[in-house]
Amino acid sequence: MIDNASIESLKNSIDIVDVIGSYIELRKAGANYKANCPFHGEKTPSFVVSPSKQIYHCFGCGVGGDSIKFVMELEKLSYPEAIEKLASMHNFSLTYTKGSSDYSDAKRVLEAVGQWYVKNLNHNETAMKYLLDRGISQNSIETFEIGYVPSGGEVIQFLQRALLPLPKAAEAGIIAQNENGNGYYARLVERITFPIYSTSGSLVGFGGRTISNHPAKYINSPQTKLFNKSRLLYGYHLAKESIYKNKKIIVCEGYLDVVMFHQAGFKEAVAGMGTALTPEHLPLLRKGDPKVILAYDGDKAGVAAALKSAQMLSVAGFDGGVVLFPDGQDPADLIAKGQSETVAKLLRNAKPLIPFVLEMIVSMYNLNDPRAKEAAFGAVKQYLDTLSQIIKDAYIPMAATLVGIAPSLFGKETNVARARESFTQKRDDVAHLSILKTLIENPNLIDNVLSVMDIEMFGTYAELFTALINGESEHPGLVGLSVDDSLEVMNEEELNSVLRNFLIKHYDLKLKSIASSQQIPFEKKSFLIRKIRTDIIPRLKKGELVAFEAGI
Structure with a gap:
């Protein structure tokens, strides 16, 4: 059982605003804080948190209580489980009248394993060489407690040697039980390890970077009682002091980026456990009211994550900007090359969140096509409508300029769904964008397309196709296509099928054009009609891709 005096000490050491603020977004409202109630659906905030009384109450559904009650209700935990959860979240050591808890056991396993990982790094030349080659200093290795995990067998042996129960190690996410239930295997094997801490500095899990060419470059601990990657940001426990002081937080993609940012003096850097942020990160990002730099x-992948995150942050009312590192480089690469000042300049010139989202949305559409332009307008208006009225009005002129329409149109009632549906039907009919999206993902298929299609056959998308075959990967239209989730990437067989259907339509139209032309001599007209009708189209319908011939 948990000692009662220990429970009272825990209650006195935690702040209900911090506890509830780690689960939901709280907004200051006079002496209190308000939010939409997490226990019932509502659009107008009626959930109030009182820092002076250390209680919460919802005037909508009537729920209320202290920090422990909140965690019990939201996480569906018993009273002792909620106390242990809170203690773990705030790095508080509970005392027990008898035995221990799952939380304390898991914490003991994680700390012992973490220390072992650190010791292993000094004995693995390959892992150490990788880190040093990436420009990571010995001081950074020690600050971030970077380690190395060897083979799975060695992990099991260490746990047994250290008298750490295997079931407890499984609960901590270090090992997992085999599918047949007979024995355990290590979750991380032959990887550089990065310990992941809670915001209060309690070890909760690990990330691992392969050095053995494993197809999964990075792996994180699984979700456990201690570890929930959707509510954590790597490096936050080290960055929070600078974040609060400088009113800025830099969100990057990976562990190494965070380490190198800190090494170069940008100590506000953190990273998510996946590429893009999630709504569950918002309460943590809100702490200290910093400007968020992506x-x-x-x-x-980076552009797609930036667009998704920027859209989410701007809708939630955050201030901040976006930096996309050029030429396929990441921040860690630039800093390792001694270009910290270049990084600083890029951060200072970050594109503000809303303009970035607007430009990215518009870049997905070919504005020379009236239907595409209508769809672009619909997509932009749909995004602007998610912003507050004042912010929306401020950005309507910019949005109108980007789309090339009158600002007054944004004030009118518009059937956004119909505009986008109209464009989708157009896209499905011509198949151009599906082909282009596939070629962006699989450039080795470009020759397949060039052998059967001429650039001009792409019509209004000829410019995009030209940019693609010229390797202009940063062309706004291509970037927009690459992040457009409504277009699927095809395999070679699917691409060939789409090409055949497209070519059949193309040559059907060509037949009509030739037959009605007054400019083509009779003999050539007869030859072309016969060639298309009796040779090209039948072969296409039989499943053959017919090589393109100039003049047809």
Whole structure:
């Protein structure tokens, strides 16, 4: 059982605003804080948290209580489980009248394993060489407690040697039980390890970076009682002092980026456990009311993550900006090359969140096509409508300029769904964008397309196709296509099928055009009609891709 005096000490050491604020977004309202109630659906905040009384109450559904009651209700935990959860969240050591708890056992396992990982790094030349080659200093290795995990067998042996129960190690996410239930295997094997801490500095899990060419470059601990990656940011426990002091937080993509940012003096840097942020990160990002700078790689994954995160942050009312690192480089690369001042300049010139989102949305559409322009307008208006009225009105002129329409149109009632549906039907009919999206993902298929299609056959998308074959990966239209989730990437067989259907339509139209033309001599007209009708189209319908011939 948990000692009662220990429970009272825990209650006196925690702040209900911090506890509830780690689960939901709280907004200051006079002496109190308000939020939409997490226990019932509502649009107008009626959930109030009182820091002076250390209680919460919802005037909508009537729930209320202290920090422990909140965690019990939200996480569906018993009273002792909620106390242990709170103690773990705030790095508080409970005392027990008898035995221990799952939380304290898991914490003991994590700390012992973490120390072992650190010791292992000094004995693995490959892992140490990788870190040093990436520009990471010995001081950074020690500050971030970077380690190394060897083979799975060695992990099990260590746990047994250290008298750490295997079931407890499984609960902590270090090992997992085999599918047949017979024995255990290590979750991280032959990887550089990065310990992950809670905001209060309690070890909760690990991230691992392969050095053995494993297809999964990075792996995180699984979700446990201690570890929930959707509510954590790597490096936050080290960065929070600078975040609060400088009113700025830099969100980057990976562990190494965070380490190198800190090493170069940008100590506000943190990273998510996946590429993009999630709504569950918002309460943590809100702490200290900092400006949020998204610092992502300029590749398609980074651009997609930046767009998703920027849209979410701007809708939630955050101030901040976006930096996409150029030429396929990431922040860690630039800092390792001694270009910290370049990084500082990029951060200072971050593109504000809302303009970034607007430009990215518009770049997904070919504005020379009236239907695409209508769809772009619909998509932009749909985004602007999620912002507050004052912010929306401030950005309507910019949005109108980007789309190339009158600002007054944004004030009119518009059927956004119909505009986007109209464009989708157009896209499905011509298949151009699906082909282009596939070629962006699989450039080795470009020759397949060039062998059967001429650039001009892409019509209004000829410019995009030209940019693609010229390797202009940063062309706004191509970047927009790469992050457009409504377009699927096809495999080679699917691409060939789409090409055949497209070519059949193309040559059907070509037949009509040739037959009605007054400019083509009779003999050539007869030859072309016969060639298309009796040779090209039948072969296409039989499943063959017919090589493109100039003049047809």
